[in-house]
Amino acid sequence: MNKFILGTAQFGLNYGINNHHGKPDKSTVYEILNLAYQLGINTLDTAYSYGTSHEIIGNFHRDYNFYFEVNTKFTSSENEVFIDKIKNACDILKVEKLNACFYHSYKDYCNGNLRPYFSKLMDLKLIKQVGVSVYTNEELEVVINDPLINIIQLPFNLFDNFNQRGELILKAKDKGKIIQVRSVFLQGLFFLDPKLLKGNLVELVNDLNFLNEIVSDFDISMSDLCLQYVLNFKEIDQIIIGVDSIEQLISNINAFKGKINSEIFDRVNSIYIRNNSLLYPYNWK
Numbered sequence: 001m002n003k004f005i006l007g008t009a010q011f012g013l014n015y016g017i018n019n020h021h022g023k024p025d026k027s028t029v030y031e032i033l034n035l036a037y038q039l040g041i042n043t044l045d046t047a048y049s050y051g052t053s054h055e056i057i058g059n060f061h062r063d064y065n066f067y068f069e070v071n072t073k074f075t076s077s078e079n080e081v082f083i084d085k086i087k088n089a090c091d092i093l094k095v096e097k098l099n100a101c102f103y104h105s106y107k108d109y110c111n112g113n114l115r116p117y118f119s120k121l122m123d124l125k126l127i128k129q130v131g132v133s134v135y136t137n138e139e140l141e142v143v144i145n146d147p148l149i150n151i152i153q154l155p156f157n158l159f160d161n162f163n164q165r166g167e168l169i170l171k172a173k174d175k176g177k178i179i180q181v182r183s184v185f186l187q188g189l190f191f192l193d194p195k196l197l198k199g200n201l202v203e204l205v206n207d208l209n210f211l212n213e214i215v216s217d218f219d220i221s222m223s224d225l226c227l228q229y230v231l232n233f234k235e236i237d238q239i240i241i242g243v244d245s246i247e248q249l250i251s252n253i254n255a256f257k258g259k260i261n262s263e264i265f266d267r268v269n270s271i272y273i274r275n276n277s278l279l280y281p282y283n284w285k
Contacts, residue, residue, distance in 0.1 A: 003231070004256065005043045005071070005180065006036050007242030012051030024244045026056070032249055033060050037068065039253060045182075045240045047073035047104060048085070054092045061094035070095055071151075073104035073133060076111035083117055086126050100151055102131040106139040118148065131180070135280050137168055144172045156181035156236065158190060158211055158229055159204070160279040163272045173235045182240040184226050187281050191222055199285045203275055210271065218264055227255040229268050 011029050024032070046053045054072070061067050070093050074085060090097065101121065103109040109132045121127045131151030132143050143149050152172055156165055160183065169179055185191070189201070194208040215222050230239055243249045277283045 002040070002042065003238055004041050004253070005045050005238050005240045006033075006041050006068075007182070007240045008044055008046040008053040008057060009050045010242045010244050011056050012046075012053030023051075028245065029056055030060055030063070031246055032243060033057075033068075034064060035246060035249060037064075037066060041068075043069040043071060043099060043238075045071050045180075047102075048089065049073070049075070049104065054089060058092045058094040067095060069099035071100040071102060071131065072098060073102040074108075074114065075104050076108040076113040082114055083120060083124070083126075086121055090126060097125055098127045100129040100131045101127040102133055102151070102153065104133055106132065106134050106136075106143070109134075109143065115148065129178075131178075133182075137165065140165075140168050140172070144168065144175050144177065149177065151178040151180055153180040153182060153240070155183035155186075155279065156230055157184050157186050158226060158268055159186060159207065159271060159273050160276075161229070161271060162233070162269050164276065164279070169233075169235050178237045179235060180238045180240060181230060181236050183281075184230050184239060184241060185223075186279075190226055200278060201284055204273070204278060207271055207273060211268075214264060214267055218261075220260070220264070223251055224255045224258055225260065225264070225268075227252060228258050228260040229265065231256065232260060232265055 010023065013023065044057060046057060048054065057068070057070065072089060074082070086098065086101065101118070103114065108114070118127070118130050129150040130148055131153055132149050133153045134140050134143060135155065140152065140154055143152055154165070172179055190208070190211060192208070194205045194212070197205055197208070211222070211225070215225060230236060241252050243252060273279055
């Protein structure tokens with residue numbers, strides 16, 4: 001399960017277009033974290049801006065007395081007190097060090113304010129690795145060439161697929177980068193009824209119908225299709241998946257055991273979203 005990183009945004013925020021239940025309660029979060037750990041998932045993805053997620057993770061560590069590796073993200077606005085912020089985050093998370101500290105966005109990366117602090121943080125043994133979270137291929141192409149960056153986190157899914165990302169992911173691997181992917185379910189978009197799409201998402205109706213045809217033709221669940229498509233790429237090192245129930249966690253773990261056939265893979269790879277701004281939820285209207 002080292003390829004599976006458990007996302008925690010939904011533990012601290014109401015997260016996702018298909019989320020109708022809000023944040024899971026404390027006992028549910030603890031059940032999810034406990035089972036994830038027992039099943040061999042050893043890394044959590046979080047962020048300073050994910051509501052109460054840092055506190056929830058830290059309280060779990062304290063109450064259960066076993067510990068995940070934690071990757072978290074900060075914005076460039078933290079620069080003047082950045083080292084203190086990292087120390088405080090470790091205290092809240094109840095960990096001695098962060099597995100990775102990420103620039104939360106490409107904008108934060110370009111700002112440059114945090115860059116001078118990373119070597120100091122490594123000297124203090126407060127972080128092991130430096131990462132950056134990106135969206136577009138233009139952003140990805142820039143960070144690939146930065147020796148400071150160990151990990152690149154980017155969206156990758158049935159729409160934001162090999163047609164959109166493949167060439168640059170291969171280039172990043174040639175540079176020795178660790179590739180983490182998120183938005184495997186595109187914030188739940190793939191599970192919506194195409195007839196209910198509104199606003200600019202109407203442009204995706206035909207593509208979503210095409211995915212539903214694949215699901216029907218090959219008798220595969222949408223969840224398994226999403227996960228197994230991404231798992232098919234050996235160049236992807238880790239997949240970040242958020243869940244808000246035990247059932248979702250078990251379903252996702254079971255999907256890791258399967259593998260789609262080449263015909264399904266080819267049909268997904270035939271999808272090309274021309275208006276690629278719709279691949280990023282911040283553009284949905």
